[in-house]
Amino acid sequence: MPKLNENYQNVKDSYLFAEIARRVKVYEETHPDKADQIIRLGIGDVTLPLTKSVIEALHEAVDSQAVSETFMGYGPEQGYEFARKAIADYYARNGIEVDPAAIFISDGAKSDTGNITELFSNDNVVLVPDPVYPVYVDTNTMDGKKIIYMNGTEENDFLPMPDDKVKADIIYLCSPNNPTGASYNKEQLKAWVDYALKNDSVILYDSAYEAFITDQDLPRSIYAIEGAKECAIEFCSLSKTAGFTGTRFSYTVVPTELVFTASNGATLSLHDMWNRRQSTKFNGTPYIIQYAAARVFTEEGMAECQQNIEYYRENARMIAETLKKKNIWFTGGVNSPYIWFKCPKEMESWEFFDYLLENAQIVGTPGAGFGENGKNYFRLTSFGKHEKTAEAMKRFDELF
Numbered sequence: 316m317p318k319l320n321e322n323y324q325n326v327k328d329s330y331l332f333a334e335i336a337r338r339v340k341v342y343e344e345t346h347p348d349k350a351d352q353i354i355r356l357g358i359g360d361v362t363l364p365l366t367k368s369v370i371e372a373l374h375e376a377v378d379s380q381a382v383s384e385t386f387m388g389y390g391p392e393q394g395y396e397f398a399r400k401a402i403a404d405y406y407a408r409n410g411i412e413v414d415p416a417a418i419f420i421s422d423g424a425k426s427d428t429g430n431i432t433e434l435f436s437n438d439n440v441v442l443v444p445d446p447v448y449p450v451y452v453d454t455n456t457m458d459g460k461k462i463i464y465m466n467g468t469e470e471n472d473f474l475p476m477p478d479d480k481v482k483a484d485i486i487y488l489c490s491p492n493n494p495t496g497a498s499y500n501k502e503q504l505k506a507w508v509d510y511a512l513k514n515d516s517v518i519l520y521d522s523a524y525e526a527f528i529t530d531q532d533l534p535r536s537i538y539a540i541e542g543a544k545e546c547a548i549e550f551c552s553l554s555k556t557a558g559f560t561g562t563r564f565s566y567t568v569v570p571t572e573l574v575f576t577a578s579n580g581a582t583l584s585l586h587d588m589w590n591r592r593q594s595t596k597f598n599g600t601p602y603i604i605q606y607a608a609a610r611v612f613t614e615e616g617m618a619e620c621q622q623n624i625e626y627y628r629e630n631a632r633m634i635a636e637t638l639k640k641k642n643i644w645f646t647g648g649v650n651s652p653y654i655w656f657k658c659p660k661e662m663e664s665w666e667f668f669d670y671l672l673e674n675a676q677i678v679g680t681p682g683a684g685f686g687e688n689g690k691n692y693f694r695l696t697s698f699g700k701h702e703k704t705a706e707a708m709k710r711f712d713e714l715f
């Protein structure tokens with residue numbers, strides 16, 4: 316009989332967004348007359364199509380696959396040189412130097428933040444903010460690693476800071492944060508880098524929402540902080556930046572400076588380990604997708620993405636205005652596509668989820684799905700269409 320990974324008994328039966336989809340389906344089945352009125356502002360899935368440059372590039376790449384001279388088979392597991400260089404150039408335009416050789420192209424920040432746990436032995440202490448993107452907690456729970464939490468609360472603007480009394484080997488940070496939208500400034504990030512360097516810890520930094528930052532003083536990469544290359548891996552994705560949720564493209568930066576001493580005294584490089592892992596278990600993101608993604612990182616490509624992001628910001632403003640009018644405490648929506656607010660009527664978040672679905676046919680994300688500290692909060696995304704977001708806010712206004 317196989318011995319199973321019994322740590323799976325310690326995760327909830329289903330992943331947060333799968334559970335939301337299940338509950339919505341039940342509602343649709345039991346209320347067929349209301350099914351077509353449902354407005355989905357739950358999972359952060361984009362609604363605008365891919366940009367013009369991306370579509371052009373996709374067509375070019377597809378055509379090139381029809382001709383033997385330009386046909387591409389297996390590519391490098393780390394990603395094509397042209398795509399890694401395009402990402403490094405994008406970093407450079409933001410004033411950050413990243414070696415293309417440190418960049419690994421993949422199919423999602425979700426996959427990479429989940430898979431990276433393999434590089435670390437299971438007796439590490441993992442420090443995770445609460446509330447936070449549930450993938451970090453679920454994947455480390457599946458490994459059986461010890462997780463400790465740091466509190467994000469209204470008092471600290473949902474930006475927990477390092478505590479010298481707490482020792483952690485691996486630290487997850489997500490900024491701009493999913494779900495709260497809170498973003499670390501340079502001084503705060505420097506405190507984290509200093510902590511990691513002092514304690515020989517590694518920071519796993521998720522910057523999937525960097526393109527949503529409007530405040531020019533906020534860092535868009537942890538590598539904006541001196542010393543970060545010696546202690547941090549950065550994950551980023553085009554899902555939200557360029558509407559690639561269905562197209563799939565992400566990148567992970569593992570600097571060669573990240574070296575640690577093994578228990579037998581050997582020096583191990585996280586870059587070499589990740590390279591070994593990816594070349595063994597991954598055959599690369601499709602050429603066609605990498606070709607189109609490279610277009611996103613050009614100045615013109617990014618300007619088009621920013622137009623779409625501006626469209627979503629307008630939705631965020633609509634949501635924020637409604638919450639202000641109703642005197643409901645909220646944060647986010649300025650440097651992030653998410654708005655995080657206190658559940659009205661002192662409801663708990665799953666109760667509020669049901670209430671909102673039942674009475675206004677609006678789907679959101681209950682804060683409890685992101686951690687204990689989220690249990691009285693709720694998240695709405697600005698990724699909907701204008702008309703749907705406006706209609707949702709009209710219903711919200713009438714309901715409260």
Ligand code: MLT
Binds near residue numbers: 358360493
């Ligand atoms: C979310 O809604 O939190 C995200 O869309 C989930 C993800 O990026 O995997």
